[in-house]
Amino acid sequence: MGSVTSEQAELFAFRDGMQPTDIAVFFVRSTVPPTNGCAAHPGGRPGAAVAAGATRWTLGHEVGHVLGLDHVDNNDQLMTGNGTGRITNPPPDLLPSEGATMDQSALTIDI
Amino acid sequence: MPVDMSDVRAALERDEPDYTQAQQLGPGAIPHLAALVRGDDAMLAAKAVYLTSLIDAGQDAIKVVADAASHPDPAVRVAAAAATRHLPAHAASDIVIALAADSDGGVARVALKSVPAKPSDELRGQLAYLQGNSEFPELRELATHILADTGP
Ligand SMILES: [Zn+2]
Numbered sequence: 093m094g095s096v097t098s099e100q101a102e103l104f105a106f107r108d109g110m111q112p113t114d115i116a117v118f119f120v121r122s123t124v125p126p127t128n129g130c131a132a133h134p135g136g137r138p139g140a141a142v143a144a145g146a147t148r149w150t151l152g153h154e155v156g157h158v159l160g161l162d163h164v165d166n167n168d169q170l171m172t173g174n175g176t177g178r179i180t181n182p183p184p185d186l187l188p189s190e191g192a193t194m195d196q197s198a199l200t201i202d203i
Numbered sequence: 204m205p206v207d208m209s210d211v212r213a214a215l216e217r218d219e220p221d222y223t224q225a226q227q228l229g230p231g232a233i234p235h236l237a238a239l240v241r242g243d244d245a246m247l248a249a250k251a252v253y254l255t256s257l258i259d260a261g262q263d264a265i266k267v268v269a270d271a272a273s274h275p276d277p278a279v280r281v282a283a284a285a286a287t288r289h290l291p292a293h294a295a296s297d298i299v300i301a302l303a304a305d306s307d308g309g310v311a312r313v314a315l316k317s318v319p320a321k322p323s324d325e326l327r328g329q330l331a332y333l334q335g336n337s338e339f340p341e342l343r344e345l346a347t348h349i350l351a352d353t354g355p
Contacts, residue, residue: 121281122249122277122281124282125220125222126249127220127250128218131219143278145246153218175216177216
């Protein structure tokens with residue numbers, strides 16, 4: 093999902109003890125270029141990076157991307173593309189259609 | 204077209220700013236970006252210095268990056284180090300010299316990874332110093348590689 097740098101490839105290789113469908117989230121001090129978080133990951137190594145300066149919704153937002161969600165233009169929703177720091181009326185919403193998309197992700201398994 | 208602070212914040216408050224698109228704000232954004240670099244939100248300051256380096260604004264942009272290089276938050280200094288990659292080599296060398304000597308190993312590492320293809324003599328001198336004296340083994344190794352890869 094997305095192209096990755098050699099540094100991202102190195103980071104996302106840390107998956108000791110994880111199943112192929114597990115999403116690894118790496119909490120980092122910062123990213124280059126600067127982002128709150130980034131859902132780009134190497135093929136077969138699902139995960140995201142979340143920066144120290146992220147908002148409290150960035151983690152969920154990035155995992156949403158990993159599970160196949162795109163941005164929306166609505167600050168009541170977790171997947172707002174305007175910045176999760178602009179979320180109004182928290183907690184932010186996920187639409188039923190977004191739930192269905194995540195259910196259909198190959199990473200979503202029955203437990 | 205005048206650029207408002209609200210335009211700049213809208214571009215940078217995104218979780219994943221689109222820097223290529225934000226670059227279109229142009230030199231009119233520089234005063235707002237400079238204010239964000241001086242502000243108390245380190246995440247925004249880091250994004251602001253990086254965007255500044257992508258805007259063709261000559262000395263004004265260089266000054267913002269130089270300011271960010273002495274920011275108290277290391278995450279902003281990391282962004283300043285990465286931002287030097289988009290500056291003219293002479294300006295980049297001066298800022299990289301400061302950041303390569305940073306007491307924070309993460310900042311110094313990004314600075315070394317931002318050494319321009321033709322570093323100044325002064326920067327080469329500092330690389331030679333780090334090669335022998337850095338407290339971080341990874342930085343000593345990195346400095347050695349860069350000295351070998353970049354001619355005088
Ligand atoms: Zn996003």
